[in-house]
Amino acid sequence: KRVRMAAAAMNDVEDDEEQLSPDDENVISASEDEEGSDDERKHAKLLEAISSLGGRRRKKHVERSEASVQVSEFSVTAGGAEEKINLCDLLGTMEKTPGAPSKTKKQLRNLQNCKETLELPLSKQQTEKIQRTVAYEKSTKEVSRWESVIIQNQKAEQLVFPLKQEPAGPKRMEQVVAGWKAQTPLEQEIFSILHSNKQPVLDPVLTPMEKAAIKAMSLEEAKIRREELQKARALQSYYEAKAKRGKRIKSKKYHRVQKKAKQKEFLKQFDEMMKTNPTAALEELKKMELSRMEERMSLKHQNSGKWAKSRAIMAKYDESARSAMQEQLQLNKELTQKLVVPSDDEEERRAEEEANALPDFVNEAEPVPDSANPWMRGKLTSEASGPDVSDVAAEPGVSDVAAEPSSGQEGEQHREEEEEEEEEKLLREFERKRKLRRNEEDDLAPQPREERGRSSPVDMVEQVTREEVVGEDVVEISDDEEEDDEEEGAEVVSEFNSLFNRLMQSRRAEPQQIQAEEAELLDEGLVYVRTMDDLEALGQDEMAGPSNAVPDPHTQTPSAEATTEPPSKKKKEIDPNEVLTREAKTITVPLVLTAVEEEEESFAEQAAIIKEAFAGDDVISDFLKDKRKQEEAGRPKVVDLTLPGWGEWGGVGLKPSRQKRRKFRLKAAAAPPRKDQKLPAVIISEKRNASIAAHQVSQLPFPFQNSAQFESCMRSPVGQTWNTQNTVKKLTAPRVVTKLGAIIQPMAKEDFLKQKKGPEAAKQGAIPLRGTRKKGKKKDSR
Amino acid sequence: MKVKVLCRNPDDYVRETTRDIQRVPRNYDPTLHPFEVPREYTRALNATKMERLFAKPFVASLGGHRDGVSCLAKHAKSLSTVLSGACDGEVKVWNLSRRECLRTIPAHEGFVRAICSRFCGTSFFTVGDDKTVKQWRMEAPGYRVREEPLNTILGKAVYTGIDHHQSEGTFATCGQTVDIWDEQRTSPIRSFSWGVDSFSCVRYNPVETELLASCASDRSIVLYDMRESTPLKKVIMKLRSNTLCWNPMEAYNFTCSNEDYNLYTYDMRYLETPVTVHMDHVSAVLDVDYSPTGKEFVSASFDRTIRIFPKDKGHSREVYHTKRMQHVICVRWSADNKYVLSGSDEMNIRVWKANASEKLGVLTSREKAAVQYNQKLKAKFKNHPKVRRIAHHRHLPRDIFKQKRELRDMKEARRRKEQNVHKHSKPGSVPIVTEKEKHVVTVVE
Helix, strand or coil: CCCHHHHHHHHHHHHHHHHHHHHHHHHHHHHHHCCCHHHHHHHHHHHHHHHHHCCCCCCCCCCCCCCCCCCCCCCCCCCCCCCCCHHHHHHHHHHHHHCCHHHHHHHHHHHHHHCCCCCCCHHHHHHHHHHHHHHHHHHHHHHHHHHHHHHHHHHHHCCEECCCCCCCCCCCCHHHHHHHHCCCHHHHHHHHHHHCCCCCCCCCCCCCHHHHHHHHHHHHHHHHHHHHHHHHHHHHHHHHHHHHHHHCCCHHHHHHHHHHHHHHHHHHHHHHHHCCCCHHHHHHHHHHHHHHHHHHHHCCCCCCCCHHHHHHHCCCCCHHHHHHHHHHHHHHHHHHCCCCCCCCCHHHHHHHHHCCCCCCCCCCCCCCCCCCCCCHCCHHHHHHCHHHHHHHHHHHHHHHHCCCCCCHHHHCCCCCCCCCCCHHHHHHHHHHHHHHHHHHHHHCHHHHHHHHHHHHHHHHHHCCCCCCHHHHCCCCCCHHHHHHHHHHHHHHHHHHHHHHHHHHHHHHHHHHHHHHHHHCCCCCCCCCCCCCCHHHHHHHHHHHHHHHHHHHHHHHHHHHHCCCCCCCCCCCCHHHHHCCHHHHCCEEEHHHHHCCCCCCHHHHHHHHHHHHHHCCHHHHHHHHHHHHHHHHHCCCCCCECCCCCCCCCCCCCCCCCCHHHHHHHECCCCCCCCCCCCCCCCCCCCCCHHHHCCCCCCCCCCCCCCCHHHHHHHHHHCCCCCCCCCHHHHCCCCECCCCCCCCCCCCCCHHHHHHHHHHHHHCCCCHHEEEEEEEEHHHHHH | CCCCCCCCCCCHHHCCCCCCCCCCCCCCCCCHHCHHHHHHHHHHHHHHHHHHHHCCCCEEEECCCCEEEEEEEEECCCCCCEEECCCCCCCEEECCCCEEEEEEECCCCCCCEEEEEEECCCCHHHHHHHHEEEEEECCCCCCCCCCCCCCECCCCCCCCEEEEEECCEEEEEECEEEEECCCCCCCCCEEEEECCCCEEEEECCCCCCEEEEECCCCCCEEEEEEECCCCCEEEECCEEEEEEECCCCCCCEEEEEEEECCCEECCCEEECCCCCCEECCCEEEEEEEECCCEEEEEEEEECCCCEEEEEECCCCCCCEEECCCCCEEEEEECCCCCCEEEEEEECEEEEECCCCCCCCCCHHHHHHHHHHHHHHHHHHHCCHHHHHHHEEEEEEHHHHHHHHHHHHHHHHHHHHHHHHHHHHHCCCCCCCCCCHHHCEEEEEC
């Protein structure tokens, strides 16, 4: 009971509070504006307070009384914004209004009766997560647009910073004198005129047209375009030269052949055109028709001209004149012949006809004044020169027909084919002749002489080898088996080597990685390097230090593999004295190697000097001995593992049995051939040399695939001693170029867009106008 | 009869002016210039030695602060102006070319936590421990006029970082939340929080200017887009990142300096693993800044050194230290790619050359050519052991050297242990975790 009482009391208290609180606020607010000027407001508030006493919900107080972060700067909430409209309110009004259709009323009622509730919205965390993922994807997509630019920059040979540099070269006057204004009346007048002509006056230095042009063609585009133009020009000049050359050829036959070929080509094209592009073919046909009409109008081939008359006089006596006249008439006939509309079954015939009935425009010489430049006259001009002659000559088949009408169709065809072959042959011959002539002009004698010069020492060397090899006295142990196995063995050895290499590589991989890691590290120590001597000492330290500790596999493996193979021709026996004669000595070793290209005089002189210098000692024999020794040392040795007395009787005078010896004598695999095997005057040592190894790279550096690549890269010098200035400049161009005292701004979006535009334009092709139009369209679409 | 005479054309051998160099005809016949590789090798070796001899990176020290330098900022438009804030609330404006302090502003009570310059260079912003963001004019006030901030924003919590947008009048601060502000408003236009209570650094992306990244105290790096209402993503690492810096030439790459002595370069599209882990410091890395070319970055560490890393290499190419330089708190790379500035605990700002052996000032064309040739030679022969040895040698203070050795041993021991565990457990049960994967805990979407 007491509890209930307490609860009631609580309720009362709450009610009281609710009732009282507005009053309190009113009181406070009243005290705040102590002037008491606005009675109306007070009155209104009082009314409000009273009305709230009646149990209705009082309105929320919206006045802002205290500065706080939570209150927005703008949001002044409308009165009663908090109140919600319920469905039943609407329904009540609907019931009352007679105008509302019963259908909607029904719908509303159904809605009210409907017990189904909407699904709960997702939790805040989930919605936020979704929002985040969406936003992240969006931004990654945006950022990924930069990828191509970034990769391009990474691959670039040279980067110049700041990225956005002002264009080099002289500036326009207007840019330099920026703040200048027209002052004198004359200037103003000029400016007004300029204005009227829409010329740029002050700020917009370029006309809109110029601006558009500049926008249309970026630097890269312009470069591409220029290159194309250059190429086109080069091609044009080439063709011009060719045409000129062709024109200068006096041979009539050549021209005839040429013309025939052209005709054929044209026909082929026409056939093609019939299939692919009938409208164009029709146009061609129309042209032919036109030419026919013209022919009919003119008296060109009617044998009525001056020349024809003279021919007619000559015709009595001269066979050729007669035939020429005949041909003229024939031509006329052909040209005036009506064209038959080609049908499918008549194709062959049509082709023949067309071969005869060429349009006149092909033959007509165009009225171009510059006859020296036949290229300018279009495609078929070379045959156009001297139309009647070539016409006459070009159709021998036809003329034959005219001369011997009795000959059959087949024969004609056959002859034509023959003719064609002949033509081709002729063409080829012409080509060949021209080439020959050019070669004769070009060819000077040095090459053969050089060859001779080169070959002679080689020959000598070869001679020497033969003699030396022959002269060897190492030939005592000649195992037949070894001889036979040699080739097989080589194969096996190479296989084994590759296998071994692979194994070694796999094993090497791990330490190499570690080494690579270490290679990157700075060598940080306690030593200050102050002088050159210190640096030298550093180098020495290193020699004694890590590089020696880690034996490099690359240099070692070849030395391990390097074993010699006995020289092949050791069986021949020749007196060693023969090798060491005076003559042999004159072909001394260093001369052969280094002084190949020297002149003979100096050669002889040198030889004499050397001869004199080494008069006393036998250099060559020493050298040969040396080499032999090295070869011996490199040869794999037979290991004898026989233990005398093991498993049999042993003692003085007893030898282990042959069977046992065979079993326990281990023959090592034959070594790969020595590199100096075929170089008599050279000893190539493949052993690792510690003093050189200190300067050698122990493992293949990163970007290189194989050692050959790396070596070739090392071999090409970059210095001025070996290269021309421009090459050096190109070779030594730094990766990053910065401008002194210029602030390098971060990459801007505009640059990116520009770069995007570049390749697009390049793809579009050479015509800049089209590009601009496209860009314009794009802008519109945007 | 034709008589052949000696013919000389003075054009071939007479100079046009006395200023011209004498023309020396050259014969490039290779037989006349033998041993090209050994000769170039020797030249390369000498060039490397010269480089080490002339490596004097320290340019100047700017003294004047009365407490540790806590933050540095570059002027957006002027190369010679640098701003620095100290732990006693003072902000100083320096002229680098004259190496003197132009202005001293008592800006905040307590630390000046961060400074940034407006993109136009007319004003700069500071945040401090007194929970305020202040905007200052770049020019000094007239004689006898008190230093007054242009604007002051009072906040509820301490701001620890600030960065300005690249081209708009908005800036971002971080503290309890990451806030985006309009310069004209006193309340943030956007405020991001994602279950983290404090951030140490916020940086705008200089390329994609709407993106931001921040380092939070819960060991995470959070990405934001200014236009979105929520953060984008965050990656949580093993230890806390102190600062981060976006690559100014690569929109999606950023590098963060971590408490675990390493720096991590991330691609913001693939946060699962860092692109590169940069190791070499022997104590927490406190600050990082990219070179304006985007090819390298410089890091400042608690171990009293500055290191310069190529952006895609795991180890540093250069280490700078001096006897008197204590914990380096902030570091910046100058906008012309020539200098590095460092502010350290012992109240000094130091100016270093970015390339230790570079000759300062204008070079003649021949000097330039020689430098380029030497550079090329060094690059060509960099793998040769002698050259490499000399080029990589650096002196280190004893304690750092020892610490480094110790760390190496520890790392090696850990590696060995991992290897052994892997070797002696059921195949597949112990996965091999690469160095890159080790440092990322999770990526939260």
